[in-house]
Amino acid sequence: MGVTQHDVIIIGAGVAGLTAGTLLAERGLDVALVAKGEPTACLSTGCVDICSLDHEPLHGISHLPEEHPYHLVSRGVIREALIRFQIIMEEMMLPYSGSLENNRLVLSALGTYKTTCLAPVTMAAAPQNDDDDLHIITFTGLKDFYPSYIIARRKNSSFSAYNAGVSTTMGLAANFEREDFLDSFILWLEKTKIRESKIALPAVLGLESAAAIVKIIEERVGKKVFEIPTIPPSMPGRRLFNALKDYFRKKGGTIYWSWPVSGVEKTKNIIEAVITPSEGRPNSLNAKAFILASGSFVGGGLHARRDTIVENIFNLPVFNPGKRDDWFDSDYFSLNHTIGKAGIIADSSFRPKDAPWENIFVCGGILAHTEVLKNGCGHGLALATGHAAAVSCIGYLK
Amino acid sequence: MIKTDVIIIGGGATGCGIARDLALRGIPHCLIEKGDFAAGATGACHGLLHSGGRYVVSDPVAAKECYEENIILRKIGEKCVEQTGGLFVRLPGDSKLYRDRFLKSCDKLGIPTEIISSTKALDLVPNLNPEIEEAVKVPDCSIDPFRLCMLNIVSSQKRDGIIFIRHKVTEIIKEHGRCVGVKAADQVSGELREIRGNVIINATGAWSHLVARLAGDEVPLTLSKGSLVITNHRLTNMVINRMRPSADGDIIVPNEAVCLAGTTSMAVEDPDKIRIESQEVDTIISEAGRMLPHFNDMRVIRAFSGVRPLLKSAKSDSREISRGFQIIDHGDGLFSIVGGKLTTFRLMAEKMVDTVMEHFKLNKPCETAQLPLEGQEELSGYPLAKRLANMKNIICECELVSRAEVERIIAQTGTRYVGDISHRTRLGMGPCQGGFCTFRALGIMQEKSIISPAQSMFALRDFLQRRFRGIRYCLWGDQLREEQLVEYIYLGILAMERK
Numbered sequence: 001m002g003v004t005q006h007d008v009i010i011i012g013a014g015v016a017g018l019t020a021g022t023l024l025a026e027r028g029l030d031v032a033l034v035a036k037g038e039p040t041a042c043l044s045t046g047c048v049d050i051c052s053l054d055h056e057p058l059h060g061i062s063h064l065p066e067e068h069p070y071h072l073v074s075r076g077v078i079r080e081a082l083i084r085f086q087i088i089m090e091e092m093m094l095p096y097s098g099s100l101e102n103n104r105l106v107l108s109a110l111g112t113y114k115t116t117c118l119a120p121v122t123m124a125a126a127p128q129n130d131d132d133d134l135h136i137i138t139f140t141g142l143k144d145f146y147p148s149y150i151i152a153r154r155k156n157s158s159f160s161a162y163n164a165g166v167s168t169t170m171g172l173a174a175n176f177e178r179e180d181f182l183d184s185f186i187l188w189l190e191k192t193k194i195r196e197s198k199i200a201l202p203a204v205l206g207l208e209s210a211a212a213i214v215k216i217i218e219e220r221v222g223k224k225v226f227e228i229p230t231i232p233p234s235m236p237g238r239r240l241f242n243a244l245k246d247y248f249r250k251k252g253g254t255i256y257w258s259w260p261v262s263g264v265e266k267t268k269n270i271i272e273a274v275i276t277p278s279e280g281r282p283n284s285l286n287a288k289a290f291i292l293a294s295g296s297f298v299g300g301g302l303h304a305r306r307d308t309i310v311e312n313i314f315n316l317p318v319f320n321p322g323k324r325d326d327w328f329d330s331d332y333f334s335l336n337h338t339i340g341k342a343g344i345i346a347d348s349s350f351r352p353k354d355a356p357w358e359n360i361f362v363c364g365g366i367l368a369h370t371e372v373l374k375n376g377c378g379h380g381l382a383l384a385t386g387h388a389a390a391v392s393c394i395g396y397l398k
Numbered sequence: 399m400i401k402t403d404v405i406i407i408g409g410g411a412t413g414c415g416i417a418r419d420l421a422l423r424g425i426p427h428c429l430i431e432k433g434d435f436a437a438g439a440t441g442a443c444h445g446l447l448h449s450g451g452r453y454v455v456s457d458p459v460a461a462k463e464c465y466e467e468n469i470i471l472r473k474i475g476e477k478c479v480e481q482t483g484g485l486f487v488r489l490p491g492d493s494k495l496y497r498d499r500f501l502k503s504c505d506k507l508g509i510p511t512e513i514i515s516s517t518k519a520l521d522l523v524p525n526l527n528p529e530i531e532e533a534v535k536v537p538d539c540s541i542d543p544f545r546l547c548m549l550n551i552v553s554s555q556k557r558d559g560i561i562f563i564r565h566k567v568t569e570i571i572k573e574h575g576r577c578v579g580v581k582a583a584d585q586v587s588g589e590l591r592e593i594r595g596n597v598i599i600n601a602t603g604a605w606s607h608l609v610a611r612l613a614g615d616e617v618p619l620t621l622s623k624g625s626l627v628i629t630n631h632r633l634t635n636m637v638i639n640r641m642r643p644s645a646d647g648d649i650i651v652p653n654e655a656v657c658l659a660g661t662t663s664m665a666v667e668d669p670d671k672i673r674i675e676s677q678e679v680d681t682i683i684s685e686a687g688r689m690l691p692h693f694n695d696m697r698v699i700r701a702f703s704g705v706r707p708l709l710k711s712a713k714s715d716s717r718e719i720s721r722g723f724q725i726i727d728h729g730d731g732l733f734s735i736v737g738g739k740l741t742t743f744r745l746m747a748e749k750m751v752d753t754v755m756e757h758f759k760l761n762k763p764c765e766t767a768q769l770p771l772e773g774q775e776e777l778s779g780y781p782l783a784k785r786l787a788n789m790k791n792i793i794c795e796c797e798l799v800s801r802a803e804v805e806r807i808i809a810q811t812g813t814r815y816v817g818d819i820s821h822r823t824r825l826g827m828g829p830c831q832g833g834f835c836t837f838r839a840l841g842i843m844q845e846k847s848i849i850s851p852a853q854s855m856f857a858l859r860d861f862l863q864r865r866f867r868g869i870r871y872c873l874w875g876d877q878l879r880e881e882q883l884v885e886y887i888y889l890g891i892l893a894m895e896r897k
Contacts, residue, residue: 040883043883109891112894143801143841145841146844149855152851229891231837303875304874304878305875306680324874327873328873
């Protein structure tokens with residue numbers, strides 16, 4: 001068996017895991033991240049929702065039930081985590097716009113509004129009400145974007161279709177990274193006599209350089225340009241992940257990519273190592289502390305059986321909101337599916353409650369009582385708890 | 399106002415079969431269906447073309463009818479019946495006495511059987527429980543109920559039959575004590591149509607007592623709920639039955655890429671108020687798992703219930719009620735046809751149309767047992783070879799349905815319903831149950847100006863609610879994972895309004 005030693009090992013490469021990882025790396029710790037695949041962040045809109053229950057997101061947190069994990073993090077730390085995130089994204093050329101004092105709106109591909117707090121700068125010009133007139137650009141054959149959904153809800157809006165020769169989100173995004181492609185696209189835009197004051201596009205403007213591409217188009221066409229998030233594969237989500245991942249590596253972090261954790265070595269009160277299968281022989285990844293950020297069901301941190309819910313790696317005790325029949329409300333749209341409460345209950349030091357090990361910390365979507373959709377706290381909660389769990393871990397290692 | 403000779407209410411297998419029979423005998427007719435074809439018991443069954451084996455012990459008359467119809471359908475529907483063959487497997491503890499009675503009765507009714515050893519059975523179906531004592535081979539087949547309805551309708555449409563789907567009969571018009579027509583409301587526009595005819599046939603299955611009441615008539619009916627689950631893999635290439643008296647979860651039927659297992663049997667009152675319960679799902683899985691052990695850890699992609707319209711009987715256990723059928727002449731120009739099975743739909747239609755011919759004093763014999771079903775070439779499904787041939791612009795990743803195929807169906811049928819595309823291509827029938835592709839299919843319909851964005855938003859909401867009803871009781875494991883993703887897409891990324 002191959003044995004590798006680190007200070008801290010983080011399981012999961014989503015926003016929570018990477019937030020914890022970057023913080024630990026910045027503090028000079030030897031930190032490694034084990035990921036079995038792409039995180040659910042890649043499926044997301046890339047927006048950071050903090051709490052949609054109130055116009056002021058930080059105030060909205062006070063409306064949350066007392067068991068919500070946000071309450072484990074002080075307002076000051078939440079703020080610190082979010083500001084740190086903005087600084088990192090600025091450095092990674094993918095700035096986020098928005099203020100921690102007010103929520104803002106992002107236009108969806110159905111023409112509705114999604115409430116968020118921090119949005120990638122490529123969505124900064126998204127209308128905040130129904131008045132703005134938009135010209136929507138679509139791409140011939142693109143299967144995940146239909147401008148008529150939006151036009152039906154907005155008067156003074158129209159659309160044009162650009163035939164790019166490719167028709168997938170990823171294919172278009174890759175092409176936009178090419179200067180000649182971008183140039184022909186802009187020439188076409190200039191020829192299309194656009195009356196409206198803003199131009200909206202599905203989020204395909206580049207794999208990584210979207211912020212720069214939006215700026216170039218705006219300068220040359222002389223109109224505000226913004227992206228509309230699409231269903232997965234979602235470029236803004238992917239860009240967010242890539243930026244955090246690159247920053248983590250830049251700070252000296254190690255990533256074990258595509259390595260699922262298959263076993264754990266532990267004593268009565270210490271986790272010693274996680275085992276991952278790899279080519280030929282298994283690897284033992286040893287560390288002084290572990291941070292579990294493996295996500296909820298979609299991310300693969302939790303698994304629902306017919307009669308119970310389990311945590312996949314350490315078999316930590318899981319809060320199960322009830323019998324299977326009660327996991328879902330009969331109304332699909334109610335957002336009251338109690339399954340959203342399932343997860344690991346953490347104590348104030350972000351250690352899992354009722355688990356015997358002192359060197360494991362949990363954060364992000366795997367936590368219990370998050371109800372991310374209902375409370376509108378996707379990524380915001382991951383940033384806050386990832387940050388706080390890392391701080392707690394540093395305290396333990398001292 | 400539309401005038402015709404025979405009005406058929408109900409677009410299940412029976413109603414569609416009657417339309418074909420009338421068409422072949424040259425009788426003008428009009429079929430009215432409140433939802434889509436096969437929306438009732440027809441579409442909520444296993445899709446099993448019975449060999450009769452299931453009923454040989456309890457109901458030999460129904461068993462004989464099943465076998466005779468099985469032979470006819472295999473002949474006239476060569477391309478839409480999958481001749482899988484079936485096994486009755488006897489597990490340790492299952493009565494040998496029942497097996498003896500089963501074989502004796504099959505013999506008497508002329509249903510061919512072959513006793514095979516457990517080793518041989520495992521050769522045929524490697525996923526079988528290796529502990530089975532033995533198996534009996536019977537000529538069970540698999541059939542797609544929706545496609546069967548469509549194929550019957552083709553014959554009607556070719557001979558000027560008038561078909562209204564998504565039209566609900568709201569009134570049976572009576573004049574001088576005779577039923578002379580119906581009023582039917584378009585379920586989309588609300589527009590009311592009047593259709594006049596000399597004879598009205600009530601082929602509405604579990605709803606037939608309600609329809610008969612519109613004419614002041616009664617239909618004695620016992621309703622029995624049966625539930626089924628669908629797995630995302632085809633675990634067997636043969637129909638698997640349990641060698642024991644009918645009980646919960648004793649039939650598994652392969653259909654295209656999936657397997658259906660069921661059923662349960664519970665008396666119900668209202669055909670519109672049924673729902674499956676988790677306990678039924680668990681029972682079906684564990685019973686099916688006794689025959690095919692993999693069933694226990696298979697991903698279940700859908701669980702649903704249908705209502706069997708059974709003839710009223712004094713028997714309290716609905717499993718003991720005859721699967722035979724009955725034609726009721728209400729004496730006022732209305733006829734009801736109730737009971738029966740999917741397998742015997744053609745025979746039911748034949749007898750019904752014979753009655754109508756007698757009523758009209760005409761005598762053209764029935765030809766539905768001799769002439770092959772028309773339209774089998776284009777309606778023989780959308781085989782994998784065809785899917786793999788065109789992998790460009792896939793709209794439904796689960797079932798590999800391309801944009802070109804979706805556009806072709808829209809152009810061909812002018813449909814405003816995603817369901818019509820699904821039934822023809824399997825769009826949305828895979829593991830994500832339409833989570834991704836319905837949004838796209840509706841978007842393409844908008845591009846083609848078939849529906850407005852407002853209509854498609856309505857359709858999308860309606861689809862998501864209905865889809866959820868189908869998967870609500872099988873949400874665990876990977877299916878729950880997929881569901882959480884789909885919920886995130888619609889309520890998170892696409893920010894669909896809650897109301």
